[in-house]
Amino acid sequence: MDDRVLAAMRRWPGVAPVYGWMRLDARGRWRILRRDRADFDPGREAEGETIGSPSLVDYIGRNYAPDPEGAWYWQNGPQRVYLALETAPLIYRVLERRDGRPGKALVAHTGFRAHRLVGGWLDPAMRVYLLTDLGPGMVHDQDLAQLDLSDQDENCNAQALEHAANARLTLRWTDLDATVQSLSLRRTEDAATSLGFVRNPQPAV
16 A cells, blocks of 8 residues: 555544445446435436546555455545445456567556466356456456367357356466466356455445
């Protein structure tokens, strides 16, 4: 986290957290719900407004973390702002090398690169979830075609995922340093339970 954020936490300890003001969508966009507006309609505006300021997006990403229960928040100075998650706490992008050599980078929507894959899952909607050294996340739907997936040693492209309800898929990943790793994608009915995160944090009663 930023030094100024850590300093604010030390200076004003015990500031109550807030819930229901921010969410993260499936494309990795921070969204804010303008509950302070007099005309705010929670039904009509449940998705929130996308935060477009690059500096604010970067600031949130640098100060975004999970609590011990797996609920993710933005540490906004001394105050935690808990986020509702459309799919997962992190949205992973798959980035190709520019020099043509083998290997790809897995980068979270926060801008940080993952260096180690721990596990992989596939949900009923054929979304791919990965647990990395950064934490649990979902692969951006536009990047599924860049994943090297196979079904029992047979090639399986991303378009075949929708027909792979009974397939046993394996992800073969080659990192930028040419390290090769294979992960069997386990089936999950609930990614939040399987990967250990809270999709919609609520204040303690």
